[in-house]
Amino acid sequence: DAKTTQPPSMDCAEGRAANLPCNHSTISGNEYVYWYRQIHSQGPQYIIHGLKNNETNEMASLIITEDRKSSTLILPHATLRDTAVYYCIAYDIQGGSEKLVFGKGMKLTVNP
Amino acid sequence: EPEVTQTPSHQVTQMGQEVILRCVPISNHLYFYWYRQILGQKVEFLVSFYNNEISEKSEIFDDQFSVERPDGSNFTLKIRSTKLEDSAMYFCASSVEADTDTQYFGPGTRLTVL
Numbered sequence: 001d002a003k004t005t006q007p008p009s010m011d012c013a014e015g016r017a018a019n020l021p022c023n024h025s026t027i028s029g030n031e032y033v034y035w036y037r038q039i040h041s042q043g044p045q046y047i048i049h050g051l052k053n054n055e056t057n058e059m060a061s062l063i064i065t066e067d068r069k070s071s072t073l074i075l076p077h078a079t080l081r082d083t084a085v086y087y088c089i090a091y092d093i094q095g096g097s098e099k100l101v102f103g104k105g106m107k108l109t110v111n112p
Numbered sequence: 113e114p115e116v117t118q119t120p121s122h123q124v125t126q127m128g129q130e131v132i133l134r135c136v137p138i139s140n141h142l143y144f145y146w147y148r149q150i151l152g153q154k155v156e157f158l159v160s161f162y163n164n165e166i167s168e169k170s171e172i173f174d175d176q177f178s179v180e181r182p183d184g185s186n187f188t189l190k191i192r193s194t195k196l197e198d199s200a201m202y203f204c205a206s207s208v209e210a211d212t213d214t215q216y217f218g219p220g221t222r223l224t225v226l
Contacts (some may be wrong), residue, residue, distance in 0.1 A: 034214075042204045043116075043217035046156060087155075098143065098168050099157035100215060 001092040006106040012082075013112050017105060018075040022088030025069045031092045031110070033064060034100070035073050037084040037108075043089065047073065078110045113139045114152045114212045116218035118204050125194055133221045144187045145205040145215060148172070148181065155203065163188065194225045195221030 005023045012018040020104050023088055024033065036044040048062045050071070055062045061074040075082055085105040117136045126129050137144050146158040160171040161179050178190045187206075191198055201220045207213040 036217075038155070040127075041149070041201055041218045041220065041222070043205075044214060044216050049214065059119075098160045099147070099170070100147075101157070102155040104154060 002089045003031070003054045003101075004033075006032050006086070006088055006103065008104070009107040009109070010077075011109050011111055012078045013074060014074060014110050015077055018078040018082065018108060018110070020073040020075070020086050020088075020106060020108060021070065021071045022073070024088070024090050027068055027090050028092065030091040033062065033071050034066075034089040035060070036089065036100075036102075037082075038087070038105070039081075039084040045084075047086075049091075053059065078108075080110050081110065082108065083110045084108060114140075116204055116206055116216055118202075118218040118221050120221060121219070122222045122224070124226065125198055127225055128193050129222065131194055133191075133202050133204075133223070134188045135189070135206075135218055136185050137187055137204065137206030138184070138216060141205045141206035141208050141216075142213075143167075143213070144179075144181070145207075146189045147203045147205065147217075148200040150197075150200045156188075167180075167207065178225050191223075194223075196225050199223055199225045 032049050033043040034049040035047040036042050048060050050062045064071045119134045144161045149155045157170050159173045160167045176192045180188050203220045204218040205215040207215045
């Protein structure tokens with residue numbers, strides 16, 4: 001089962017920052033936090049990942065708390081095309097398993 | 113930007129028939145994966161493949177399923193005798209390495225078993 005919990009849904013106004021929370025209170029030291037999203041029934045799209053430090057790329061920023069028990073994905077200027085299901089996944093880099101375990105994710109709806 | 117491609121985008125088949133779903137992973141990637149998503153449900157891992165061998169498989173990946181890398185570019189998933197419950201979106205993914213590397217997904221093949 002997924003080791004992360006996310007609210008089932010969230011709304012955001014177009015042009016505003018979308019802050020997507022994720023709880024992973026049982027995350028281990030070897031587990032990265034990965035974020036993917038899925039638009040309609042398309043393939044999951046990689047967004048960003050991190051271990052301890054905050055990360056930023058052209059799509060988003062990832063803020064991980066110091067105790068690593070939670071994180072926030074930030075879409076700085078949400079657009080209608082960001083409407084999707086967002087998945088927060090704890091991925092063990094040393095666990096011997098190569099599979100990503102997807103939960104139900106969180107449906108983000110960006111409103112005009 | 114390199115991407116994973118999958119064909120066909122939609123496959124309709126009769127129950128009991130064999131289907132082959134095709135994927136072209138990103139060219140320098142060495143690890144390949146299949147996932148599936150039944151309508152309205154979670155994305156589920158099926159199998160991972162490296163160096164012409166299955167490296168990990170889930171309980172879903174039973175004897176009806178097989179994977180193959182028939183040449184230097186394609187990666188296939190075969191379902192020998194399809195069942196109604198095999199109807200799902202099937203996603204191929206690839207990564208440069210396992211564990212520490214990001215998996216990139218293809219657009220998926222929608223399989224409909226009648």
